[in-house]
Amino acid sequence: MTDKIRFDPGELFLAVEKPSRYTGGEVNAIRKEDGDCRLRFALAFPDAYEVGMSHLGLQILYSVLNGLPQVCCERCYAPWPDMEALLRKRRFPLRSLESQRPLAAFDIVGFSLQYELSYTNVLMMLELGGIPLRREERSEGHPLIIAGGPSAFNPAPMSAFIDAFVIGEGEEAVAEIAAAVMAVRGRGGTRREQIEALAGIAGVYVPAVHTGSERIRKRIITDLDGWRLPLCPVVPLMKTVHDRITLEIARGCTRGCRFCQAGMVWRPVRERTPAVLEEMAEAMLRATGHDEISLLSLSSGDYTLIEPLIETLMNRYYARRVALALPSLRAETLTPKLIDAIRRVRKTSFTLAPEAGTQRLRDVINKGNREEELLTTTERVFAAGWKAVKLYFMLGLPGEREEDLEGIVDLSFKALRTARNRGQVTVSLSTFVPKPHTPFQWQRQIGREETAARQELFRHRLKNRNVTVKWHDARMSLLEVILSRGWEEAGRLIETAFRLGCRFDGWSDRFRYDLWEEAFRRTGIDPVASLRERPLTERFPWERIETGISREFLLSETLRAERGEPTPDCRTGECSRCGVCDHRVIRVITAPADSPVGTLTSAHARGGDGPGMEKTYRLRFTKRGPARFLSHIELSTALGRAIILSGVSFVYSQGFHPHPKISFAGATAVGMESEGEFADIRIQDPGEQPDTLMARINAALPAGVSITAMHELPPHAFSLAEMITGFDYDLILPDDSDRAEFERIEDAIRIFRGADSFGVIRESKGKPVIKDIRPFVVALAMDHSSRRIQLSAHFGSEGTIRPAELLSGALGITPEVLHRTRIVKTGVRLADFAGEGDRKIFSPEVP
Ligand code: SF4
Numbered sequence: 151m152t153d154k155i156r157f158d159p160g161e162l163f164l165a166v167e168k169p170s171r172y173t174g175g176e177v178n179a180i181r182k183e184d185g186d187c188r189l190r191f192a193l194a195f196p197d198a199y200e201v202g203m204s205h206l207g208l209q210i211l212y213s214v215l216n217g218l219p220q221v222c223c224e225r226c227y228a229p230w231p232d233m234e235a236l237l238r239k240r241r242f243p244l245r246s247l248e249s250q251r252p253l254a255a256f257d258i259v260g261f262s263l264q265y266e267l268s269y270t271n272v273l274m275m276l277e278l279g280g281i282p283l284r285r286e287e288r289s290e291g292h293p294l295i296i297a298g299g300p301s302a303f304n305p306a307p308m309s310a311f312i313d314a315f316v317i318g319e320g321e322e323a324v325a326e327i328a329a330a331v332m333a334v335r336g337r338g339g340t341r342r343e344q345i346e347a348l349a350g351i352a353g354v355y356v357p358a359v360h361t362g363s364e365r366i367r368k369r370i371i372t373d374l375d376g377w378r379l380p381l382c383p384v385v386p387l388m389k390t391v392h393d394r395i396t397l398e399i400a401r402g403c404t405r406g407c408r409f410c411q412a413g414m415v416w417r418p419v420r421e422r423t424p425a426v427l428e429e430m431a432e433a434m435l436r437a438t439g440h441d442e443i444s445l446l447s448l449s450s451g452d453y454t455l456i457e458p459l460i461e462t463l464m465n466r467y468y469a470r471r472v473a474l475a476l477p478s479l480r481a482e483t484l485t486p487k488l489i490d491a492i493r494r495v496r497k498t499s500f501t502l503a504p505e506a507g508t509q510r511l512r513d514v515i516n517k518g519n520r521e522e523e524l525l526t527t528t529e530r531v532f533a534a535g536w537k538a539v540k541l542y543f544m545l546g547l548p549g550e551r552e553e554d555l556e557g558i559v560d561l562s563f564k565a566l567r568t569a570r571n572r573g574q575v576t577v578s579l580s581t582f583v584p585k586p587h588t589p590f591q592w593q594r595q596i597g598r599e600e601t602a603a604r605q606e607l608f609r610h611r612l613k614n615r616n617v618t619v620k621w622h623d624a625r626m627s628l629l630e631v632i633l634s635r636g637w638e639e640a641g642r643l644i645e646t647a648f649r650l651g652c653r654f655d656g657w658s659d660r661f662r663y664d665l666w667e668e669a670f671r672r673t674g675i676d677p678v679a680s681l682r683e684r685p686l687t688e689r690f691p692w693e694r695i696e697t698g699i700s701r702e703f704l705l706s707e708t709l710r711a712e713r714g715e716p717t718p719d720c721r722t723g724e725c726s727r728c729g730v731c732d733h734r735v736i737r738v739i740t741a742p743a744d745s746p747v748g749t750l751t752s753a754h755a756r757g758g759d760g761p762g763m764e765k766t767y768r769l770r771f772t773k774r775g776p777a778r779f780l781s782h783i784e785l786s787t788a789l790g791r792a793i794i795l796s797g798v799s800f801v802y803s804q805g806f807h808p809h810p811k812i813s814f815a816g817a818t819a820v821g822m823e824s825e826g827e828f829a830d831i832r833i834q835d836p837g838e839q840p841d842t843l844m845a846r847i848n849a850a851l852p853a854g855v856s857i858t859a860m861h862e863l864p865p866h867a868f869s870l871a872e873m874i875t876g877f878d879y880d881l882i883l884p885d886d887s888d889r890a891e892f893e894r895i896e897d898a899i900r901i902f903r904g905a906d907s908f909g910v911i912r913e914s915k916g917k918p919v920i921k922d923i924r925p926f927v928v929a930l931a932m933d934h935s936s937r938r939i940q941l942s943a944h945f946g947s948e949g950t951i952r953p954a955e956l957l958s959g960a961l962g963i964t965p966e967v968l969h970r971t972r973i974v975k976t977g978v979r980l981a982d983f984a985g986e987g988d989r990k991i992f993s994p995e996v997p
Pocket of ligand 1: 418720725727728730731737738
C-alpha cells in the first residue's frame with residue numbers, strides 16, 4: 151500500500167457504511183502536536199469500532215500513554231469489509247483515527263487480543279497498514295508490533311506475527327515499553343536493539359529473544375486505588391455495544407470456577423474502595439455526558455460494599471437520569487435490595503449463568519450456586535416486574551451425564567414456573583471450551599456431532615411458547631479450542647485462513663467455516679485432533695507463561711473436580727494456595743467493611759437537579775470537518791451529551807424511558823456540511839447568559855460541531871418545523887474538474903431550469919419510487935470561478951430536494967465525483983409570519 155496516492159478521507163468515508171467508525175474527532179480524543187511526539191504509539195483493536203470503543207482496557211492504555219510526555223497515542227480499529235475493499239481498491243493504507251496517519255508510520259503498534267476469533271483481523275490490519283505480517287520479514291523503519299490481553303496468555307499461535315507480548319495487566323508495562331524504546335532510539339539503536347530492550351521488561355515475552363526455557367511472569371497492578379483510569383474516556387460518536395461509563399470496581403475473581411480462564415489468570419481479587427469509585431464515577435460523568443454507569447468486575451455482586459455503593463450512586467444520580475448497570479451478577483449475590491436498585495432504572499432481560507443443569511455437575515465445575523438460590527432469584531426478578539430471564543448453560547462439561555442435560559430442561563421449566571405465567575425464559579447453550587491455565591485445560595471438547603445431538607434433544611425437550619432456546623455456533627467453539635490451545639503451527643493456519651478471506655470470525659454473519667475447512671486441508675491441521683483429552687503429563691505451549699497459579703494447584707483442582715469436591719472462595723474462606731499471592735504485596739484486597747461510602751460532595755451531582763423554571767432556547771450550530779460524516783442520530787446524541795456535560799439540566803419527557811426535550815429542524819445527510827443547523831432545547835432555567843452557556847457546551851462538542859448562536863424563545867414560539875421554508879446550498883465540485891465538465895453541467899442546469907417537472911428515482915420504505923424534484927428547486931446556478939453550484943431549495947410538508955439526487959439524477963455527476971463533491975448547507979429560510987416576505991435567518995453574510 152502506498153501513501154503517495156492522493157488521500158482524501160472524505161472520498162472513503164462517503165463510500166462506506168457508518169463512516170463515524172473511521173473519522174475520529176470524538177470528545178476526549180487526544181491529538182498531540184507533531185512537535186510533542188518522540189514516540190508514536192498506535193493502539194489497534196482487531197474488531198469493529200463499536201466493539202473496540204466499548205472495551206475498557208484500550209481506554210485505560212490510551213490514558214496512560216497519552217499521559218506520558220513525548221508519547222502520542224492514537225487508535226485504530228478493524229475496518230469493516232466495505233472499508234477494507236475500498237482501501238485495497240484505492241491502494242490507501244489503514245490509518246489511525248486521530249491524525250489519519252498510516253499504521254506503518256507509527257513506532258509501536260499494540261494489538262489487544264481479547265478473543266482468538268479476532269486473530270485473522272490482526273493480520274488484516276497489519277497488511278492494510280503496510281506492515282509485513284511475519285516478524286522476521288520486518289526491518290528497520292517498521293513499527294514494533296506488540297500484543298496483550300487475555301489471549302496473550304497463550305502467545306504461541308500468534309508468535310510468528312507479534313514482536314513482543316505483554317502478559318497480564320498492561321498499565322505499568324506499556325509505560326516501561328515506551329520509555330525503553332525511546333531510550334534505544336534516542337541513542338540511535340537499531341530495531342533489533344529495541345526488541346532486545348523489550349525482552350528485559352518484566353512481563354514481556356519476546357519470541358525472537360526468549361528462545362530458551364525462560365518463563366515470563368504476568369504483570370499485576372497490586373493496588374487498584376493507585377490507578378484511577380480512565381477519568382476522561384473517549385466518547386464514541388456512533389452507537390457502540392456499550393454506550394456508557396465503565397466503572398471497574400474490582401479485578402480478579404476467586405470463586406474458582408474450573409472452566410473459567412478469566413477467573414484464573416486475573417487473580418487475586420483486588421477491590422477499589424468506595425470513595426475512589428465515587429470520585430471516578432463523578433469525574434467520568436463530568437467528562438463524558440454518558441447517562442449510564444456500568445459497574446464492572448468478573449462478579450459485581452461479590453464486591454464487599456456493593457449494596458451501599460449502589461445505593462449511594464443511585465441516590466446521587468437517579469435525578470439526573472443516570473442509570474446503573476450490573477453485568478456479571480451471580481444468582482446467589484442478588485439480594486432483594488440489589489434487584490430493587492437495578493429495577494429502578496432498567497427492566498430489560500435479566501441474565502443468570504447456572505452453567506450446568508444439576509448440583510452434581512455444578513460441584514464438578516465449582517460453580518457453587520445452588521438451585522434454590524437460582525429459583526429464589528428468578529422468582530424475585532419476575533415479581534419485581536421483569537418479563538424475561540436468560541439462563542446460560544454449557545454443553546459438554548467434563549463429567550457431563552445424560553441426567554445433567556435433563557437437569558437443564560428441568561431447571562429451565564422450574565425457572566419459568568417462578569414467573570407465574572407472566573414471563574419468558576431464554577435458554578442459551580454454548581459448547582464448553584477447555585482453556586489454557588484452567589484446571590480443565592487437559593479436558594476434551596465435544597465434537598460438532600455431539601453438540602448437534604444435544605441441540606436436537608433440547609429442540610424437542612424445551613418446546614414451550616414461553617421458552618426460547620439459543621445456541622452458540624459449535625464450529626466457532628471448535629475454532630476457539632484449536633486457536634486457544636494451539637502451538638506455533640496454528641500461526642500457519644491463521645495466515646492461510648486470512649489469505650483465503652477469513653475476517654471477523656467472531657461475527658456469526660461473517661464467519662466462513664468453509665474457508666477454515668479449506669485452511670485445515672492446506673495446512674494439514676486436523677481440527678478433530680485438537681478436541682482430544684490431554685494426559686496430565688502433557689506439556690503445553692503456554693507453560694512458558696506464569697500466571698502465578700501453580701501446576702500443582704491446577705492438577706489438584708482437576709482431581710477435586712473428578713471427585714465433585716468444591717473449593718471454597720478464598721475471599722471468604724481460607725487460602726487454597728493457588729500460588730498467585732505472596733501475601734505481602736500481591737494479595738487479596740477487599741474494601742474494608744467500614745469504608746466510608748457516600749462522602750463525595752459534588753456540585754455536578756446536585757447542580758440544577760429538581761424542578762425549577764423551564765425555558766426554551768434555540769441553538770444554531772455548525773457541522774463541519776469530520777462531523778460532516780455524522781448521521782442525524784449521532785449528531786443529536788453528541789449535542790445532547792454536550793449540553794448535559796455543560797451542567798445544564800434538560801427537561802425530560804414523561805414515561806418509563808424519559809428523553810431530554812430536544813428537537814431539530816430536519817436531518818442533514820451523512821457527508822453534508824452545514825454552516826447552520828438548528829435545535830430547540832427545553833431546559834431548567836440555567837440562571838446564566840447564553841454566551842456563557844454556549845462556551846461551556848462548545849467545550850464538550852466533537853470536532854467540527856460548534857454552537858454559533860443561542861437565544862431564548864418566548865412562550866408559544868413557532869417550532870422550527872413550522873417556520874422553515876427552504877435551504878441554500880453550495881455544491882463544490884472537486885478541484886480536478888475541468889472546463890468541459892463545467893460546460894456539461896451548465897447545459898444540464900439549463901435543461902433542468904427549463905423543465906416543468908423532473909423525475910428522479912428515490913427509495914421510499916425500501917422500494918424505488920419516482921419523485922418530481924423540479925418544484926423544490928427555487929434557484930440553481932453555476933459559478934465557474936469557485937467550481938460551485940448554488941442551489942436554493944424549497945422545504946415544506948411535501949418534502950424537499952436532496953442535493954445529492956440533484957447532482958446525480960439531474961446533473962449527471964458520477965458516484966466517484968459525487969463522493970468528492972462538498973455539499974454545504976449555507977442558509978436556512980424562514981416563513982413570513984410578519985408579512986415581510988421570507989427571511990433568511992442564517993447565511994454566511996447574515997450571522
Ligand atoms: S494464593 Fe490464596 S488467597 Fe491468593 S488468590 Fe490464591 S487462593 Fe486466594
